[in-house]
Amino acid sequence: MTQASASPGTGGAPGYDVEAVRKDFPALDRLVHGDRPLVYLDSAATSQKPRAVLEAVEDFYLRHNANVHRGVHTLAEEATGLYEQARDSVARFINAPDRDTVVFTKNSTEAINLVAFTMMLADPPYRVGPGDEILVTEMEHHSNLVPWQLLAQRTGARLRWLGITDSGRLDLSRLDELLTPATTIVAVVHVSNILGTINPVTEIARRAHEVGALVLVDASQSAPHLPLDVSTLGADLVAFTGHKMCAPTGIGVLWGRREVLEALPPFLGGGEMIDTVTMESATYAALPHKYEAGTPPIAEAIGLGAAVTYLTGVGMPAIAAHEHQVTAYALGALAELPGLRIIGPSTPVDRGSAVSFVMDGIHPHDVGQLLDFAGVAVRVGHHCARPVCSRFGLPSTTRASFGLYTTTGEVDALVAGLRRVREVFG
């Protein structure tokens, strides 16, 4: 594992040794299309994994593999210990006051659906029914939009949303109007995966709480990039996903205030989430197991534990500062390309490290494909946020997104690639 050292890195924040960080990520050595070094600018889709995470997972399978809980044999005790230690690590990473409020899910999407489904089945005041309102934003990833659409359709509740300004910020001017005593939940993304916007979720939560609504923050794009402190964020529920934060696929987290998680009913039924079972009925386990039905993603949770330990070792403030600098550099360099328009905030203020753009007369598919031939991996499409594209009258965008291992040299490769795209398509 790498500690951010004092030696100068390649661009980025002073004192952050990005080359040392890169050495921890073996996939970054990949060549594509024969001899092109990979320039991986798709971290908002998923991050690469540091060796420490792969080793933690492998060590589990090679030495400690067993099912967790209830075993008295050595491997079962070890596996349980490693799994629960991973929960402790995640609790520390987000500064959760209570480790039992960290629930492992398979991804953010399941975490958010867990809340949407249990609010359908809950007792008041958390039950969502006809006449209730659900407030989201136009900036949501489909995973924080479709579950609420479905909840509204299934219960007769009304879905409302905050719009987006031309500069890619949430339009808060109608917030007071949209928050009513009927609002049961406000679901809002912390950092947009398409626009890069960092939203003022603490302020939104404060106002939502005034009308008695619950607040869920989708931290899928903040947990990997910024220090995240659930004890001061203001949210009642926070969802994030391992694969975007150096962990394996197949693992996510729902954190919630104890009171809320205790009041909501169980979601999936099965092994591990019960207290006692007869043929007629069951009683349910205490948190966090109440929401962890079935064999959990054990190795994946252990991998997430190793990932947050790794990230903490590098330092979340240092990562945030480094990514901020790379993003600022990229925004500046992209602004100089003729016919290129940034979709989202064009300055690095309150902004994460995903940068979407369109090029006059050139379809994002062609941009992405030609960049790939140059070794530059970006994502094209609607980035699971189609309403954002519609808002800006676009079918799709090209998105470059950065991570703790991204260098300004890679941004230069992107810019050179885009110049070549312009040459080809004129």
Added chain:
Amino acid sequence: MTQASASPGTGGAPGYDVEAVRKDFPALDRLVHGDRPLVYLDSAATSQKPRAVLEAVEDFYLRHNANVHRGVHTLAEEATGLYEQARDSVARFINAPDRDTVVFTKNSTEAINLVAFTMMLADPPYRVGPGDEILVTEMEHHSNLVPWQLLAQRTGARLRWLGITDSGRLDLSRLDELLTPATTIVAVVHVSNILGTINPVTEIARRAHEVGALVLVDASQSAPHLPLDVSTLGADLVAFTGHKMCAPTGIGVLWGRREVLEALPPFLGGGEMIDTVTMESATYAALPHKYEAGTPPIAEAIGLGAAVTYLTGVGMPAIAAHEHQVTAYALGALAELPGLRIIGPSTPVDRGSAVSFVMDGIHPHDVGQLLDFAGVAVRVGHHCARPVCSRFGLPSTTRASFGLYTTTGEVDALVAGLRRVREVFG
């Protein structure tokens, strides 16, 4: 990977080279309590993993890691290809006529809950409502019982069940009475994880179909041990879980007949499961993506693909024959221990490789703990099938369970360990 060779193995079926198989599983070399070789008899809880699976997962992370679908860059294309090839491998493994009917979930539990939740939300004839009946058995794992209890409570449907005979078989004598035109779904375990019983699911399905019910088979304990052919099984829906069949944790499968999966509504909402999205509503993707919201367990699916390829290489009929022989040997040896009673079929007929037992006057915890000191890993407790324990008037049992790598020598170690337990506890 190991092909079953013609050289004699340690016990087991003729021609099955269990020692060669064991070499593929590095965790089996583990020592516990200092110098005790691990005797892993807990495969019904989770299996150990062959090197081929760990390597497939590692290769993905080291070379091809990217999010799947919609990417045009090299890694995204490769990741998508590997993920979808894994689906092809699983489809072949269970002889699914149509690869798009193989849905990846996080485990069996999620697969079963997916069906229970969508039947709550479905249109007729699949909708479960007041007055409808759900038929399960007393032999179910909590993961195939609690979801149906919850469905019944949430909809006003009635839960009914088939009992167990004293010899540990399903009591089918009341089947005709319990199957009525009100029965919407029959959920039944293929092979019991606690009793070892193999149930006549094809016959049950035939009769359930006569009254128009859907049939879900919980194949969690059959997929790893027997050839499984969904095209002839008779079930409409089949659930199983990767971690018990040599694959990583965090991956499971729901297979269903296309017609059924198409008629049931979506379950989790989010990225990947949509066709198009506006703020108001969404349309949903075709199978299998309709049921794969969010970033799927990509590496885990690839691991499952490698696992079924590995299992096919060894040969499922050969594995079944080998395990049958080890089980027969164990049943014989255990029968000779004074004061030991097998819970479940005491002969190897229609029987899987999990063997539960109790010892007069000695609590399973003490049995399990003392065996562990001897290096023998067994599971103790209710094995997530508490109603089975209640049926036999027991708080818990000790369970030894076998896999493709289990030797008769390991059964001898179990028996020796049990003799020592008797000495200690008198």
Added chain:
Amino acid sequence: MSADALYQEIILDHYRRPHHKGLRAPYDIEVHHTNPTCGDEITLRVRLRGSGDETVVEDVSYDGDGCSISQASTSIMADLLVGATVAEGLEVEAEFHRLMLGLGQVAPDVDRLADAVALAGVARYPARVKCALLGWLAWKDAVVQVLGTRPATGEPTP
């Protein structure tokens, strides 16, 4: 594979100066197809002449949004369809489809596909195959719809 092999000059030419583009009347059938994952869309109109086996494609006109591959593919398709019989048009569609799903392993039928051969490289990029197929699927759909609404023995288009 290199950028040049995928983006052959012939594709870029069709993309820059698409043939038969623009919506024209009269027409027998209009269909609208989209590719929801990338937002591409096409509106395609087909005008037929003659009846039965003799039915000939008199005109194909279209408008839409999409990447160079989808735009060039539709332009090349229109060239191939205009003047061909419906049967020939369906055959070339089948051949092109086969090429696209061949993962780069299928040799194209140069005689039949003409300029469409330039798209062979797309088959190696599964994510782009649906771009190349967008216009062709619209064509096939249009034929199915129009033959469904016209007697198979075929009165001439009014």
Added chain:
Amino acid sequence: MSADALYQEIILDHYRRPHHKGLRAPYDIEVHHTNPTCGDEITLRVRLRGSGDETVVEDVSYDGDGCSISQASTSIMADLLVGATVAEGLEVEAEFHRLMLGLGQVAPDVDRLADAVALAGVARYPARVKCALLGWLAWKDAVVQVLGTRPATGEPTP
């Protein structure tokens, strides 16, 4: 750790010949605790004498099902409680609890715990800790309940 270190002779003795076992009347409070994951259960009765700080445990009787660890632990506990003041009984419970949650890193207070020191090895087996604690948690619960139902100044048990 070896089998002998966990299953010390003293534990096996208590398990084979438990002290104070069987349910007796009169009693002030009866509690029932279970350990759902392993099905273990205990019914515990407590009879007190005296009042206020002077309240003394006159009898502890119990019945139940469980492994050797849980049975021996309860038997040892009963020895420690009978004749002690309630305050002393709660202190020894706290001390024992601390030992059990110490993952084998906590040194036992031999004077106070007496035979219960033999259970120190259990702390290294998290899955068994709840077995060892079953009787003790019942005791603590019983005290909370009975002190809640009796005036704090303490009329003697009728």
